[in-house]
Amino acid sequence: MLSNACKYAIRAMIYLASRQSEDVKVNIRDISAEVDSPEPFTAKIMQALSKQGFVSSLKGPTGGFYLETKQAETTLLEIVKAIDGTQVLDGCGLGLKTCSDAHPCPIHQEYSHVRQHFNDMLENNTIIGLAQAMHGSNSVLKNILTI
Amino acid sequence: MLSNACKYAIRAMIYLASRQSEDVKVNIRDISAEVDSPEPFTAKIMQALSKQGFVSSLKGPTGGFYLETKQAETTLLEIVKAIDGTQVLDGCGLGLKTCSDAHPCPIHQEYSHVRQHFNDMLENNTIIGLAQAMHGSNSVLKNILTI
DNA sequence: ACAGAAAAAGATAAATTTATCTTAAATTTG
DNA sequence: CAAATTTAAGATAAATTTATCTTTTTCTGT
Numbered sequence: 001m002l003s004n005a006c007k008y009a010i011r012a013m014i015y016l017a018s019r020q021s022e023d024v025k026v027n028i029r030d031i032s033a034e035v036d037s038p039e040p041f042t043a044k045i046m047q048a049l050s051k052q053g054f055v056s057s058l059k060g061p062t063g064g065f066y067l068e069t070k071q072a073e074t075t076l077l078e079i080v081k082a083i084d085g086t087q088v089l090d091g092c093g094l095g096l097k098t099c100s101d102a103h104p105c106p107i108h109q110e111y112s113h114v115r116q117h118f119n120d121m122l123e124n125n126t127i128i129g130l131a132q133a134m135h136g137s138n139s140v141l142k143n144i145l146t147i
Numbered sequence: 148m149l150s151n152a153c154k155y156a157i158r159a160m161i162y163l164a165s166r167q168s169e170d171v172k173v174n175i176r177d178i179s180a181e182v183d184s185p186e187p188f189t190a191k192i193m194q195a196l197s198k199q200g201f202v203s204s205l206k207g208p209t210g211g212f213y214l215e216t217k218q219a220e221t222t223l224l225e226i227v228k229a230i231d232g233t234q235v236l237d238g239c240g241l242g243l244k245t246c247s248d249a250h251p252c253p254i255h256q257e258y259s260h261v262r263q264h265f266n267d268m269l270e271n272n273t274i275i276g277l278a279q280a281m282h283g284s285n286s287v288l289k290n291i292l293t294i
Numbered sequence: 295a296c297a298g299a300a301a302a303a304g305a306t307a308a309a310t311t312t313a314t315c316t317t318a319a320a321t322t323t324g
Numbered sequence: 325c326a327a328a329t330t331t332a333a334g335a336t337a338a339a340t341t342t343a344t345c346t347t348t349t350t351c352t353g354t
Contacts, residue, residue: 001235007242040314060321061329088148095154096287103287106277110268117264121257130253140243140252187344207351208299
């Protein structure tokens with residue numbers, strides 16, 4: 001559904017949010033270790049997120065990546081759009097360029113509903129919300145991450 | 148959501164179903180022209196569908212691909228499983244290997260619902276059903292295909 | 295039997311995604 | 325200021341998906 005790059009991005013941002021209170025910058029090594037993603041590839045993705053303003057960063061010793069309060073409010077939808085684009089969010093289920101409400105493909109209606117469901121889910125979940133939900137739950141990420 | 152290969156496969160099978168009544172075998176040239184897919188790539192995909200019993204074929208002049216009555220009853224779910232595998236149907240939304248009901252990732256619940264919705268849609272639609280629904284509608288495929 | 299038509303199979307190539315490596319720039323600390 | 329650390333940026337490589345090409349096999353019609 002989502003590309004690896006996008007999944008890594010989301011996981012990384014949730015991790016950053018979970019450490020937001022510490023007021024500490026996290027380096028790539030820590031991020032990729034905790035999030036279980038290849039280090040140099042993760043660096044590239046963090047770079048992209050940084051360039052687009054989804055995360056903040058600082059170079060040099062004690063530098064690294066971190067989230068500002070506002071950035072932690074980012075929805076999954078925004079991240080998906082930024083990393084994977086909108087194809088998965090609004091494209092035809094059968095890949096037909098000319099598919100539309102007026103000229104629907106055979107699965108247009110039903111697929112639109114599924115897609116809408118997916119969109120809603122992404123839009124209704126913020127990074128900070130997911131990070132907080134992990135506290136006190138037995139979430140997978142909680143075991144991988146060190147909260 | 149689905150790979151190109153899978154979309155081509157579904158479109159091709161709908162096309163075959165739409166010509167099923169003619170009791171005619173359709174060659175690759177016709178299929179890829181009507182379905183708007185690259186010819187040699189489509190040939191590969193049809194080969195795979197044939198090898199797995201989703202379509203029938205006959206070599207030689209007047210040969211080509213066709214559907215038997217039972218094959219037209221194939222659901223989209225079966226095709227997706229055969230071409231794309233089950234990852235998109237049951238994999239974790241964030242790509243975590245250890246995600247499960249017992250140890251859910253932060254979006255586990257909501258993502259499971261979306262996925263289930265997608266699964267249901269695929270399972271409730273047969274190739275023949277979609278082909279028939281196109282008759283008398285203004286479906287996109289109907290304009291591309293020659294029914 | 296023969297010629298032509300078509301799928302099957304296998305090898306190859308292009309494009310994209312995923313991943314890595316190397317160098318440069320910035321920042322902190324001693 | 326110098327050294328160490330870290331992101332940024334750019335070049336390269338591997339893997340996968342997408343696409344093409346070539347040869348072989350099978351079948352039909354004459």
